[in-house]
Amino acid sequence: xxxxxxxxxxxxxxxxxxxxxxxxxxxxxxxxxxxxxxxxxxxxxxxxxxxxxxxxxxxxxxxxxxxxxxxxxxxxxxxxxxxxxxxxxxxxxxxxxxxxxxxxxxxxxxxxxxxxxxxxxxxxxxxxxxxxxxxxxxxxxxxxxxxxxxxxxxxxxxxxxxxxxxxxxxxxxxxxxxxxxxxxxxxxxxxxxxxxxxxxxxxxxxxxxxxxxxxxxxxxxxxxxxxxxxxxxxxxxxxxxxxxxxxxxxxxxxxxxxxxxxxxxxxxxxxxxxxxxxxxxxxxxxxxxxxxxxxxxxxxxxxxxxxxxxxxxxxxxxxxxxxxxxxxxxxxxxxxxxxxxxxxxxxxxxxxxxxxxxxxxxxxxxxxxxxxxxxxxxxxxxxxxxxxxxxxxxxxxxxxxxxxxxxxxxxxxxxxxxxxxxxxxxxxxxxxxxxxxxxxxxxxxxxxxxxxxxxxxxxxxxxxxxxxxxxxxxxxxxxxxxxxxxxxxxxxxxxxxxxxxxxxxxxxxxxxxxxxxxxxxxxxxxxxxxxxxxxxxxxxxxxxxxxxxxxxxxxxxxxxxxxxxxxxxxxxxxxxxxxxxxxxxxxxxxxxxxxxxxxxxxxxxxxxxxxxxxxxxxxx
Numbered sequence: 373x374x375x376x377x378x379x380x381x382x383x384x385x386x387x388x389x390x391x392x393x394x395x396x397x398x399x400x401x402x403x404x405x406x407x408x409x410x411x412x413x414x415x416x417x418x419x420x421x422x423x424x425x426x427x428x429x430x431x432x433x434x435x436x437x438x439x440x441x442x443x444x445x446x447x448x449x450x451x452x453x454x455x456x457x458x459x460x461x462x463x464x465x466x467x468x469x470x471x472x473x474x475x476x477x478x479x480x481x482x483x484x485x486x487x488x489x490x491x492x493x494x495x496x497x498x499x500x501x502x503x504x505x506x507x508x509x510x511x512x513x514x515x516x517x518x519x520x521x522x523x524x525x526x527x528x529x530x531x532x533x534x535x536x537x538x539x540x541x542x543x544x545x546x547x548x549x550x551x552x553x554x555x556x557x558x559x560x561x562x563x564x565x566x567x568x569x570x571x572x573x574x575x576x577x578x579x580x581x582x583x584x585x586x587x588x589x590x591x592x593x594x595x596x597x598x599x600x601x602x603x604x605x606x607x608x609x610x611x612x613x614x615x616x617x618x619x620x621x622x623x624x625x626x627x628x629x630x631x632x633x634x635x636x637x638x639x640x641x642x643x644x645x646x647x648x649x650x651x652x653x654x655x656x657x658x659x660x661x662x663x664x665x666x667x668x669x670x671x672x673x674x675x676x677x678x679x680x681x682x683x684x685x686x687x688x689x690x691x692x693x694x695x696x697x698x699x700x701x702x703x704x705x706x707x708x709x710x711x712x713x714x715x716x717x718x719x720x721x722x723x724x725x726x727x728x729x730x731x732x733x734x735x736x737x738x739x740x741x742x743x744x745x746x747x748x749x750x751x752x753x754x755x756x757x758x759x760x761x762x763x764x765x766x767x768x769x770x771x772x773x774x775x776x777x778x779x780x781x782x783x784x785x786x787x788x789x790x791x792x793x794x795x796x797x798x799x800x801x802x803x804x805x806x807x808x809x810x811x812x813x814x815x816x817x818x819x820x821x822x823x824x825x826x827x828x829x830x831x832x833x834x835x836x837x838x839x840x841x842x843x844x845x846x847x848x849x850x851x852x853x854x855x856x857x858x859x860x861x862x863x864x865x866x867x868x869x870x871x872x873x874x875x876x877x878x879x880x881x882x883x884x885x886x887x888x889x890x891x892x893x894x895x896x897x898x899x900x901x902x903x904x905x906x907x908x909x910x911x912x913x914x915x916x917x918x919x920x921x922x923x924x925x926x927x928x929x930x931x932x933x934x935x936x937x938x939x940x941x942x943x944x945x946x947x948x949x950x951x952x953x954x955x956x957x958x959x960x961x962x963x964x965x966x967x968x969x970x971x972x973x974x975x976x977x978x979x980x981x982x983x984x985x986x987x988x989x990x991x992x
């Protein structure tokens with residue numbers, strides 16, 4: 373029975389690969405492949421879950437593939453099936469099937485018809501990996517796929533400025549959530565001294581034994597999980613990204629931001645509930661966060677003039693209540709609430725274009741003039757103050773800007789750097805670092821303890837410059853590559869980090885970096901202007917180059933297509949639990965370099981292109 377879990381990952385993977393190979397003009401074949409993929413898997417799930425229920429519905433766990441093994445450390449893929457997975461699978465498969473059938477006609481004759489169905493199947497693959505994951509490492513693979521497919525769907529109308537800009541904003545929020553997940557995995561390795569699985573978390577004795585003398589570590593892991601869940605589920609202060617994500621096609625908004633992806637933060641809390649169940653301060657914090665989110669976003673939803681934004685904020689409000697239910701320990705209630713909210717929001721978003729026309733007709737034929745209230749009481753003034761705050765969406769975008777402003781200001785101070793100056797600094801400094809590494813016995817102990825944080829800080833500064841740089845894309849790409857070398861050097865000073873592990877981490881970086889550099893050189897020869905001061909939309913002229921460069925970007929960010937993804941986890945397994953500065957700078961560097969790389973791709977290959985408008989005028 374456990375081996376059948378493979379099918380729930382293999383079927384969407386095969387469907388995605390087949391859809392990529394289908395010519396873009398074959399609309400019928402593309403849509404048929406999509407809903408056959410989801411439909412076959414849904415039928416398989418019904419059979420599997422029926423047998424599972426009849427045989428006692430015990431939790432099924434499958435330790436599948438050990439990808440990397442070194443001493444006590446093991447990176448392996450683990451799958452799990454229980455009632456949480458069953459509910460998320462049922463809702464996900466049914467809604468995805470319905471949306472793919474709906475999209476077959478809704479997206480008819482769209483220029484990106486093939487790209488849409490490719491991305492939907494890619495999303496569905498990531499969704500399945502996430503909900504069937506049996507440990508944090510496997511979950512992180514699906515998490516990354518969901519983040520990328522989200523970016524691609526929001527920026528589906530890539531010839532427009534606003535969808536691309538909002539796609540980058542949403543991707544940036546997702547990367548903040550990734551920091552929490554990476555640091556949670558890092559500290560969990562030190563707490564349990566192994567790659568812990570979710571089924572092991574259900575062992576109260578095991579969890580209590582490890583948390584007994586490490587309560588602060590337990591709180592830290594729980595808070596990192598909460599940050600990740602809040603970012604993915606658009607809870608405060610991250611709530612503003614969800615309405616911005618509605619720039620994509622209506623079907624993708626329905627399946628992504630109304631029903632499935634936005635509820636995965638709640639899924640993460642449900643999965644890890646046995647870990648923080650007895651940490652009452654964390655449970656109170658989750659409940660308070662959910663309560664404040666529900667109150668604030670309910671008010672914002674009630675004053676929205678855009679129907680999609682109203683649905684988005686209403687969904688956020690309900691997810692806030694789901695957070696409260698999870699914190700209170702009402703697991704089954706939270707699952708029912710998730711299913712109901714997912715079906716409702718998906719339906720509302722799919723009919724939203726019709727709702728607009730109904731409301732316009734209602735306003736024209738049944739207009740009633742509002743009567744001024746003129747409230748002067750304290751409660752009246754408070755009500756109007758709340759109303760004004762909701763109109764301004766509580767300045768949530770400004771709050772996120774405050775988070776990024778220090779990073780941007782620091783990076784802009786390095787605007788005068790050139791590629792030559794960076795290399796003149798990098799080569800001697802890195803050489804000194806290597807000399808210290810291979811002659812550790814000669815380095816004083818107090819200096820040795822300081823070096824890992826110093827080298828990771830240098831890498832962080834480099835990627836910060838790449839994050840804020842606008843003029844020289846080649847320099848930004850070089851800085852991002854160098855950042856990874858500084859990270860590898862910094863962690864190499866910790867014991868047991870061997871040369872083969874360094875090679876595992878840097879192999880994907882080197883290959884992706886070289887491919888990306890060649891793409892940038894080619895684009896510079898073809899188009900001359902490759903600055904990041906504007907959106908160029910070069911995918912209009914160079915679609916194949918856009919795909920190759922996107923793959924290079926994914927390799928450079930440690931996406932699960934290169935060994936670097938495993939290498940990142942290996943790196944954190946060697947960072948000591950007391951090296952918070954090293955962990956912070958390393959995690960921040962990896963997150964910011966992902967945003968910097970995607971921004972380079974977006975500015976070069978997305979956005980309005982001059983020839984786009986010429987083509988539209990000729991075909992008007």
